[in-house]
Amino acid sequence: MTVFKAFLRHFVIYFAIFLFLFLAWYFITKSSIALGLILGTVISVFMAFSWYVSLRRAYDEHTTNIRTGSATRVILVILACLIWYKFSAYINIFGVLLGLLLTYVLITFHAITTQIFRKR
Template identity: 85%
Template sequence: MTVFKAFLRHFVIYFAIFMLIFLAWYFITKSSIALGLILGTVISIFMAFSWYVNLRRAYDEDETNIRTGSATRIILVILACVIWYKFNEYINIFGVLFGLLLTYILILYHATTTQIFRKR
């Protein structure tokens, strides 16, 4: 299975559910918090993909030097902050922050379910 297909199977389904909820919320209420959540979730998808690619690379290689993709994730967070700064009258920063946290919430969820439902 390719890395992208595995990523789709593990994470994108959950991100899609959150995006649909946030998009529906935005179109119903035109809320700046919902728009911030949408921006944060979009950036969060790229952050999760970067993390997942580096995780798979660490599994496949026999190197002792494991990269985590921190620089890529930091650049993505800076990009989200720049977009918020440019459009701060339309986008709520707390929505952006929570959307960015979705990556880490889903990583913890994935790790927990993998350990609970793992075949022994």
Template identity: 45%
Template sequence: MSEFKIFFKLYLQYFLYLILALLVIYLITRSSFALGLIIGTIASAISAFVWHYHLNRAINSDSLHISSGSGLRFLTAVMACLFWVRFPDAISIYGIALGLALTYVMILIHTFISLKH
């Protein structure tokens, strides 16, 4: 199974469901918090893919040099926050911050589920 398919089954499908639900909420309420949460969740999904890619590469590598993709994940978070800098009235920074934290919540949930099996 390709790496993207594995990532999709583990994480991305849940991010997509959440983004669609948040999009419906945003279309109904026009909340700046919901829009920030959508942007943060999209950035979080990208960050999770970078983390998953580098984790699999490190597991399958015989090299002593292991990268975690921290630079790319940091850049993704900065890019998400730049939306707030450009449109501070329309986008909530708290929503972006919460959306960015979702990667770590999903990683913890997946870890606890994996420990049960």
């Protein structure tokens, strides 16, 4: 299974559910928090993909030098902040931050479910 297909199976489904909910919330209420959550979730997908690729590379190569893709994730957070700064009248920063945190919530969820449902 390719890295992208595995990423789709593990994470994108959950991101899509959250993104659909946030889009529905935005179209119903026109809330700036919902728009911030949408922006944060979209950036969060790229952050999770960066993390997942680094994790798979470290797992496949069996090296002691493990890279986590932190620089890429920091650049993506800066990009989200720049977009918020440009459109701060329309986007709520707390929504952006919660959307960005969604990556780490899903990583933790994935780790817990992997440990619970792993074949022994």
